[in-house]
Amino acid sequence: MPLSLRTTLLLVGLLAAQTAAQAETVFVSLEKDNALAVVDPIAGTLLKTIPVGLRPRGLALSPDNAWLYVAASDEHTIKILDADSLEEQGLLPSGDDPETFAISPKGDRLYVSNEDDSQVTVVDIAHRNIIKQIAVGVEPEGIAASPDGKWLACASETTNMVHWIDTQSLTVIENTLVDPRPRALSFTADSQQLWATSEMAGTLMVMDTSTKKIIKTISFAIPGISSGKIQPVGIAIDPQRRKAYVALGPANRIAVVNAQTYAVENYLLVGSRVWNIAFSPDHKRLYTANGISNDISLIDLDSQTVIKSIGVGTSPWGVAVRP
Amino acid sequence: MPSTKSFWRIIVPLPILLVLCSAHPASAKSHKAAAKAPVAVTAQNKTSVINIAYLGQTPLPPAVVSLLNPVIKDLGSAGAELAITDNNTTGQFTGHQFKLAHFTVPPKGDPVALFQQAINGKFAYLLTDLSAKPLLALADLPTTAPLILFDIANSDDSLRAADCRSNILHILPSRAMRADALAQYMMKKRWTKWFMVVGDAPQDQLFTEALKRASKRFGMTIVAEKIWRHQHDARRTTQSEIAEFTQIDDDYDVLVVADEQGQFGEYLDYRTWAARPVIGTQGLIATAWHPAHEQWGAIQIQNRFKGKTGRWMEERDYAAYLAVRALGEAIVRSQSNAAHPIKDYLLSPHFALQGYKGTPLSFRSWDGQLRQPVLLAAPRSVVEVAPIEGFLHPQTELDTLGYDAPETLCKMSKSP
Numbered sequence: 001m002p003l004s005l006r007t008t009l010l011l012v013g014l015l016a017a018q019t020a021a022q023a024e025t026v027f028v029s030l031e032k033d034n035a036l037a038v039v040d041p042i043a044g045t046l047l048k049t050i051p052v053g054l055r056p057r058g059l060a061l062s063p064d065n066a067w068l069y070v071a072a073s074d075e076h077t078i079k080i081l082d083a084d085s086l087e088e089q090g091l092l093p094s095g096d097d098p099e100t101f102a103i104s105p106k107g108d109r110l111y112v113s114n115e116d117d118s119q120v121t122v123v124d125i126a127h128r129n130i131i132k133q134i135a136v137g138v139e140p141e142g143i144a145a146s147p148d149g150k151w152l153a154c155a156s157e158t159t160n161m162v163h164w165i166d167t168q169s170l171t172v173i174e175n176t177l178v179d180p181r182p183r184a185l186s187f188t189a190d191s192q193q194l195w196a197t198s199e200m201a202g203t204l205m206v207m208d209t210s211t212k213k214i215i216k217t218i219s220f221a222i223p224g225i226s227s228g229k230i231q232p233v234g235i236a237i238d239p240q241r242r243k244a245y246v247a248l249g250p251a252n253r254i255a256v257v258n259a260q261t262y263a264v265e266n267y268l269l270v271g272s273r274v275w276n277i278a279f280s281p282d283h284k285r286l287y288t289a290n291g292i293s294n295d296i297s298l299i300d301l302d303s304q305t306v307i308k309s310i311g312v313g314t315s316p317w318g319v320a321v322r323p
Numbered sequence: 324m325p326s327t328k329s330f331w332r333i334i335v336p337l338p339i340l341l342v343l344c345s346a347h348p349a350s351a352k353s354h355k356a357a358a359k360a361p362v363a364v365t366a367q368n369k370t371s372v373i374n375i376a377y378l379g380q381t382p383l384p385p386a387v388v389s390l391l392n393p394v395i396k397d398l399g400s401a402g403a404e405l406a407i408t409d410n411n412t413t414g415q416f417t418g419h420q421f422k423l424a425h426f427t428v429p430p431k432g433d434p435v436a437l438f439q440q441a442i443n444g445k446f447a448y449l450l451t452d453l454s455a456k457p458l459l460a461l462a463d464l465p466t467t468a469p470l471i472l473f474d475i476a477n478s479d480d481s482l483r484a485a486d487c488r489s490n491i492l493h494i495l496p497s498r499a500m501r502a503d504a505l506a507q508y509m510m511k512k513r514w515t516k517w518f519m520v521v522g523d524a525p526q527d528q529l530f531t532e533a534l535k536r537a538s539k540r541f542g543m544t545i546v547a548e549k550i551w552r553h554q555h556d557a558r559r560t561t562q563s564e565i566a567e568f569t570q571i572d573d574d575y576d577v578l579v580v581a582d583e584q585g586q587f588g589e590y591l592d593y594r595t596w597a598a599r600p601v602i603g604t605q606g607l608i609a610t611a612w613h614p615a616h617e618q619w620g621a622i623q624i625q626n627r628f629k630g631k632t633g634r635w636m637e638e639r640d641y642a643a644y645l646a647v648r649a650l651g652e653a654i655v656r657s658q659s660n661a662a663h664p665i666k667d668y669l670l671s672p673h674f675a676l677q678g679y680k681g682t683p684l685s686f687r688s689w690d691g692q693l694r695q696p697v698l699l700a701a702p703r704s705v706v707e708v709a710p711i712e713g714f715l716h717p718q719t720e721l722d723t724l725g726y727d728a729p730e731t732l733c734k735m736s737k738s739p
Binding site: 137157158163177200228 | 627
């Protein structure tokens with residue numbers, strides 16, 4: 001870390017002063033601990049670790065932040081936790097081996113990718129039942145619901161496609177061939193673009209929602225890091241589409257991309273094998289789950305500085321932030 | 324479902340890198356050559372069927388050293404079947420249907436005769452699970468000249484060199500690639516002094532040649548080489564015999580064994596005179612695939628395969644899987660299903676196959692070998708993946724394994 005201790009302390013101090021009034025809680029799924037870590041990121045402390053089911057991976061908060069959903073992959077279910085008490089409130093059917101899922105903007109549906117069954121499961125949250133299972137390509141993983149509610153996009157890792165599913169009819173309308181082994185998907189806040197990462201080609205692709213075509217492919221290069229180590233996964237795009245942040249997996253970096261010019265502006269060193277990332281509610285900080293170093297990194301986005309890392313448990317997979 | 328027309332519409336990424344690639348076709352600096360489709364995918368209103376033949380020969384039953392090695396009846400073909408399923412899952416969106424037909428000859432049968440009788444004229448794509456001799460006889464038929472033969476069974480360096488054919492693509496790593504992978508690891512561990520123990524089968528001699536080549540490339544010293552003879556003396560026991568056999572004058576870092584048939588190599592570990600690791604065809608092995616491999620999404624295909632067959636995926640299953648997937652990928656990306664453009668695409672810098680080994684796989688244009696990482700595995704764990712970090716290459720580190728373009732002895736003009 002190029003940061004001196006004094007600078008770190010200073011930044012932490014500044015950050016604490018800035019955000020004292022808006023404490024937030026970070027939830028991290030721990031794939032190999034069968035647990036959920038609860039972190040106070042501002043204080044830099046792991047508050048507690050609670051058992052949450054077998055092989056927890058994807059997790060997300062409901063739009064009103066009242067509920068936390070956690071995919072317990074080896075229990076083939078998605079657990080509903082009360083986001084305050086973290087008590088389990090029920091189970092959602094998810095199809096086999098749920099890994100990642102997306103929540104509809106209204107918070108009424110979960111869209112789950114079932115990697116082993118080549119399908120997407122659509123779950124009605126209120127009724128806790130499956131509305132539909134949609135056949136997609138081989139090994140669907142990344143899944144995203146457009147903020148305008150119109151589209152559900154799902155990426156198949158082995159078919160190398162993004163499937164565009166109309167949320168009204170729940171059918172695949174179009175398919176976009178993308179670079180090999182697509183991983184994560186993220187819509188821009190205005191729903192006009194869909195961003196996708198390709199783990200094998202090491203690229204970030206920007207698709208136009210209206211044409212479903214790739215309008216830009218962005219590559220990454222880090223001096224001293226072999227291109228094979230650059231395996232982009234998680235994407236976070238700020239609401240104004242100024243910057244996008246991309247986790248580069250075993251390259252142990254977050255790439256900072258200018259979301260207007262598509263230029264790669266910076267690489268920030270975080271923990272080992274960084275896959276999934278999440279903004280703080282005010283979009284001033286970014287949290288990264290580092291699967292091999294067993295910690296999360298906290299990045300101050302104004303200064304583009306990694307402020308600290310917080311040990312959380314074995315194999316952090318997903319991260320969600322609650323105000 | 325919406326109208327069929329829009330359902331089949333496929334959008335293809337803009338070939339942004341195409342200009343770069345075509346300017347320097349052989350100098351893509353990284354192995355991250357993205358799979359850029361060279362042509363736009365057009366609307367597909369009807370399904371096109373791609374017929375693939377799987378031609379195998381039942382091997383003679385092997386000698387049994389360990390009960391843990393089951394005799395697998397669908398070795399190879401089970402991998403092809405899984406890839407057919409995967410291709411057809413993709414095919415539902417692209418308008419392709421892949422079909423696999425199995426043809427098997429008995430141990431003493433003639434694969435060429437079966438080809439002439441049942442396959443010729445009906446299939447443009449052929450997976451061959453045959454040894455080198457019948458494979459070459461098949462490849463040299465005038466009728467197979469325009470076909471693509473995917474060799475899923477051979478690691479012979481000669482098939483990638485003097486005996487190469489332009490209508491064959493080799494999926495498994497060659498012996499040279501395996502030996503280089505092992506040598507890179509031994510170099511990393513500074514196990515530079517090798518004691519070689521070689522079986523008396525002809526294949527063991529071939530692997531020994533590959534190991535010797537690797538030892539030269541990576542500056543290793545072979546301090547001793549001994550041939551293991553199979554004798555039937557009742558006084559011999561493995562415990563005493565191997566301790567005695569492995570007493571040599573010079574010290575060595577590692578015992579390197581060449582025993583492809585598994586006739587004696589399993590007995591070496593823990594019985595050597597000096598406490599030294601065993602590496603080669605037993606102990607730490609170099610393989611295209613391993614049941615303990617789970618990185619880069621491999622766990623998913625391991626689960627799919629086991630769910631379908633009830634057993635672990637073996638190397639030859641993986642080779643057959645990759646062959647059918649390579650064909651599927653080439654047909655979808657090139658939007659052709661005629662053998663000639665497909666083959667051009669397979670050998671082009673645009674081709675990038677996802678093989679669950681962390682880096683895209685592609686074919687070497689100079690000898691038809693599938694470029695791929697090689698797993699270095701102990702019986703129940705993957706120890707390292709070659710090419711090992713630090714072994715550099717101007718085009719792709721994958722070409723630090725096996726015969727690189729300047730060294731190739733393959734002259735494709737040998738093909739009819």
